Amino acid sequence: MSKNLTTRSEDYSKWYNELVVKADLAENSGVRGCMVIKPYGYAIWEKMQAELDRKFKETGHENAYFPLFVPKSMFEAEEKNAEGFAKECAIVTHYRLKNDPDKPGKLMVDPNAKLEEELIVRPTSEAIIWSTYKGWVQSYRDLPLLINQWANVVRWEMRTRLFLRTAEFLWQEGHTAHATRAEAIEESEKMMNVYADFAQDFMAIPVIKGLKTETERFAGAEETYCIEALMQDGKALQAGTSHFLGQNFAKAFDVKFANAEGKQEYVWGTSWGVSTRLMGALVMTHSDDQGLVLPPNLAPIQVVIVPIYKTDEQLDAITAEVAVLIANLRKLNVSVKYDNRTTQKPGFKFAEWELKGVPVRVAVGPKDLENGTFEVARRDTLTKEVKSKDGIETYISDLLVQIQADLFNKALTYRDTHVTEVNSFEEFKTVLNDKGGFVSAHWDGTAATEEKIKDLTKATIRCIPLDSVEEAGVCVFTGNPSSKRVLFAKAY
Amino acid sequence: MSKNLTTRSEDYSKWYNELVVKADLAENSGVRGCMVIKPYGYAIWEKMQAELDRKFKETGHENAYFPLFVPKSMFEAEEKNAEGFAKECAIVTHYRLKNDPDKPGKLMVDPNAKLEEELIVRPTSEAIIWSTYKGWVQSYRDLPLLINQWANVVRWEMRTRLFLRTAEFLWQEGHTAHATRAEAIEESEKMMNVYADFAQDFMAIPVIKGLKTETERFAGAEETYCIEALMQDGKALQAGTSHFLGQNFAKAFDVKFANAEGKQEYVWGTSWGVSTRLMGALVMTHSDDQGLVLPPNLAPIQVVIVPIYKTDEQLDAITAEVAVLIANLRKLNVSVKYDNRTTQKPGFKFAEWELKGVPVRVAVGPKDLENGTFEVARRDTLTKEVKSKDGIETYISDLLVQIQADLFNKALTYRDTHVTEVNSFEEFKTVLNDKGGFVSAHWDGTAATEEKIKDLTKATIRCIPLDSVEEAGVCVFTGNPSSKRVLFAKAY
Incomplete structure (x- = not known):
């Protein structure tokens, strides 16, 4: 397979755009500003989701689901938040199409089906969620509410880039309600730390934890905590934010509780989120001119095995040997793909799996069968060595751990020197x-x-x-x- | 806790609506026709998702994500499909709000931010997906495409009911593309069978597999396979559909492939989906006048343990005994909750967990400690017995399997006699x-x-x-x- 990938030094931005498409992560759709996340990209996102979801549940959060639409009057209740997002709102105004009398086979918006009140497609869900929390909170016994939602949101963007800035994106948004200011601040900080640990330990992306200035703060928040990563071109990327909302949304939506003394108080809030933008951070932190480099924790395929053969007999003998290796690797929870396509040559396969960032490649030919060896190649360093088949599965399993650590350290060194x-x-x-x-x-x-x-x-x-x-x-x-x-x- | 639940014989429909709200599954939101899925309801949906997702992947499907919006011209390309959904479309016409000059603090739709082409909020994704498949399929080697998406969709409904009929709902939609008619039909039938097995083996809901008549068929399909379940009030509920789309969408979106002889042919398609409607089927198949009855496979909490005590010393002794039971049950992958709230009496707790459908309740008092026993109650039969603590964890684990089977058989008997x-x-x-x-x-x-x-x-x-x-x-x-x-x- 010919990669023809623009190099990073030639044009970093072009390299990124090409890589995302050629590695089958995502592509632009026929809908302005909206992307299609392709199966290979989505499989990586699913791994991120699973790990984040585990961490959220471990810290006491539950998932729920709130409506996609926010009526305009509800949306504008928290004024700063509304003002902050007003310019990027997709707005539903009608609820029916009808046949266009002038154009057979075509449809038109039915002018008789205009909504009494416009609906905003959620750019974020504070408004709809706090309007719901009003009904859920009466007493201090109902607090804290620790809720997360996995959802799509829409922020109308004029200039979009795959994963980094799209009109629609996928994310999770946590929305919590607390009895005290201190507890809400503690929650915001806790979730910033959850994000930082996730970025560093799971994605191998070093981050700096900090506070946003007032200018950069989330609209409607009293304080925004963030994690900031550094891409290979020296530009920063905000990888996650956690907001201390004070009582702003509680006041806007009249969410009060009776404290232990029976006195009515406004609830304290937080919200926090990460999105498919993390896919962009992943690509730009680790990948190189040959294509994607995936940390083993996030790789849909951790090990690919490519047979090198001339005759069908050779292929059969290799396949028998490989079957044992696959079984042993799976026992160690390593995900393996045996690329035995007969339609492609080994060189093509090597290039394809390099482009797709598979951390470890194993090649086996007739010589290896004779010698009892495998050729093991690392994607991150583009190095390879011949290893005896004895204990190879443990070697590979350990190597994946090593690669994960090396990727983090490499990115950390780059960041620290920048x-x-x-x-x-x-x-x-x-x-x-x-x-x-x-x-x-x-x-x-x-x-x-x-x-x-x-x-x-x-x-x-x-x-x-x-x-x-x-x-x-x-x-x-x-x-x-x-x-x-x-x-x-x-x-x- | 006082349940005050309308009984099924009094008013089945009212019973359902009350139960969904009182058992904390879902509630109506401040957005017309849209529901909030509450954490307890969402936890059940997550169990359905996990099992379905496993089955889809096992049958070779991958997940991906396609845009929420469909431009009108793309939407109307497959005429029958467009006509079928035209009357229930939410339509985005503008992309910006601005300050309302006449009403300080209020926003209005910015008339200068009208979209050139209206966007339909997807009621189903055939159009956007087949317009994407056009770019993915050139040769027979690119087929089959076996893709699933977990997403929200919107169908504007005038009369809505929680889970059963809502303007926005959550679902999965599979969209596959094949080289031959026979292979596409085989896929539609396979997925109908996946749904049937899921409904019966996992949800304990017996279903009848069949074909829809032309009138009831999916708009744009050549054939619609379905699974039909029967609710306790004698009304049927369509629990899942799988459509053989013929070449309709391939023709509408010009999706062709070169076959092995190099000849251009249109691709054959299928689509299939189940939604949060299954939550309604679950409630109406098994539940009773005391509240929810959950099959153990779907219960977020399978066993609840309630201590019966007068003094703190008694509670401490019970808690020590219960700790052992909890550890042993978790080893058997049973999910357990110890309800040691001091703010509520046992009677309240019993009623609450009955309402929420927890399959097995264990009660422990000082007498049980003396005798080395637990009281074990079944939610489905509302029966209880005192069991020795020796081997209790295996007894409970087996009981959960028995309850799952009994619920299915009970529903099957009802269905077969109806x-x-x-x-x-x-x-x-x-x-x-x-x-x-x-x-x-x-x-x-x-x-x-x-x-x-x-x-x-x-x-x-x-x-x-x-x-x-x-x-x-x-x-x-x-x-x-x-x-x-x-x-x-x-x-x-």
Whole structure:
């Protein structure tokens, strides 16, 4: 198979777009801004879902499902949230088509089927969920509510890119309600940590935990926690957010509870989500010019076995040997595919599985049968070695663990060498343009400065890292005093 | 807890509506016709999903995801399908809200953000999927495509009922493409059988497999296979359908392939789906006047343990004993809840878990501790017995298997005694009104007769059973000749 993949150094953005399509992850659909997630891409998303879902349940959350539509009056109840999303709302105004009298075989919107109130296709579900919570909460005994939803949401985008920015995307959104401010903050932080552990331990993507500035905060939140990752082109990607909503939605939807003393109080809320955007982060963190590189935890196929043969007798002998290996690998919970297609040559198969990021490739030929060996190749390092068949299944199983760790460490090294402290705006611009990555700089804390820097450099404040230390300094832009460095970067 | 549940004999329909809400399965939302699926209901749906998903993958299918929206021109490409769904389409016409200049704090649809082409919120996904398949199929080597999607769909309904008929519902929809007519028919039949096995073996709901008449067929299909279940009020419920689409969608979307001889042919298609409607079937097949009755396979909690105590010392002793039981049950993969709430009395707890359909309840008091016993109660039969603690976990685990089987057999007996052969229209009406259930009758095969019978009796032809035998007879309505009996019933 000919890959013809644009290289990262040629054009990173083009490389990404081509790779997503050629590796069968997703493609653009006939619907503006909406993607089709293809089976191979969806299988990776299913692995993410399963692990996240396990973590959510382990931390006491339950799944539920709330409506796709939000009536306009409900949508606008929390004003900041509504204002934040108003410009990207798909709006249902009618509920029936009819035959077009002027065009036989064509349909038209039936003007007599106009809705009394327009319905917004949810861009996020705080409004519909808090309007429901009103009926679920009377007393402190009904709290906390710890609920998650797996759903599709729609945010109308003018410029879209597969996984990174699409009009419709898949996500999970947690929505919790608590009796106290402290408990809600604890929940927001807990879920940020769940996301960080998931990104690092499962996706092998190192992340920085931090707080968003007011400008970058979720519309309607008092505080937004985030995890920020760094892509190979030096741009940051927000990989997950967890919001402390204060009592904003409780007040907008009148959700009160009787506390232990019988006094009525407003409920405290959080919401948190990750989306199919993580697929983009996955591709851009690990992959190379040969194609996808998948961490073993996320690979739909962890090991592919390719037979090398000339005659049918050779193939039969190889297949018999391979059957034993497959059985032994499956016992170790390794997912294996035996690519015994007769329509393609080994070289084509090698290239195809490289493109699709299968972590380990095993090749077996007649020589291997004679010698009792297999050729084992790593996708991440593109190296291979010949191994004795004795204990090969344990070797491969251990190798998958090693690859998972190596991918994380490689990404961590890249990230750590791309966080640069700067102390002047000149330095800021030089680092941003020449090296990229996170620029750690003092900032005077004002939205005005943040905006000016963005206008001049396209860099935004990705976060105020949770582990940043107090340090007297001056804002790189205004020279005004600052007590903490924040992280700037260009971002997806 | 006071249940205050309307009984089935008082008002079956009211009983159902109350039960769904009181057992925390679902509730109506603030959005017309859309429901909220509550955590307890969603946990049951998740069990259905997991088992179906396993069966789909076992039969070679992969999951993918296609857009929520269908542009109008794409929607109307397959005319019969478009016509069939046109009257129930939610239509997106605009993509932005703006501040309403006349009403501070309110939003309005921005008239400058009108879409060039209206988007239909998918009522089913054949159109969008077949427009995608066009790009995926060139040669016979690309076939079959065996793809499933878990998604939400919207069909605008004027009169809605929780789970049974809602504007938005959750479902899975399989969409497959094949090189030959025979292979596509085989696939449609295979998936009907997958659904039948699932309904019977997993949900304990007996079903009749059959074909729909032309009137009842899916819009755009050549043949619709279905599974029909019978509810306790004698009304039928269509529990799943599998459609042989012929080449209709391939022709509408120009999906052709080069066969082994290099000749261009249209692809053959199928589609098949089940939805959250199955939740309604579940409730109406097994439940009783005390509340839900859940087959153990679907119960989020299979065993609930309630301590009976007066003093804290007694509770501590019971808890210690119960800890052992819980550990032993979990080893046998039984899901257990220990209801040690101190805020509620045992009677309240008994009633609550009865309402929620937990298959087995274990009660333990100080007497049991002395005697080394537990009291074990079955939800389905409302019977209880005292059992020695020796081997209790195996007893309970076996009991769950027994309950699953008993529920199926009970429903099967009810169903089998409610299939009545009739040979005149008088008899037809009498059986339908006095006894209900399926009425097995000769029919002359015309849509006109079918419609007249429906107008007069509200009964429709549920299916032409696959196992119906050739038998010379005359149509109960017109007296015209007929060679097969079909099944009529009033239906949900």
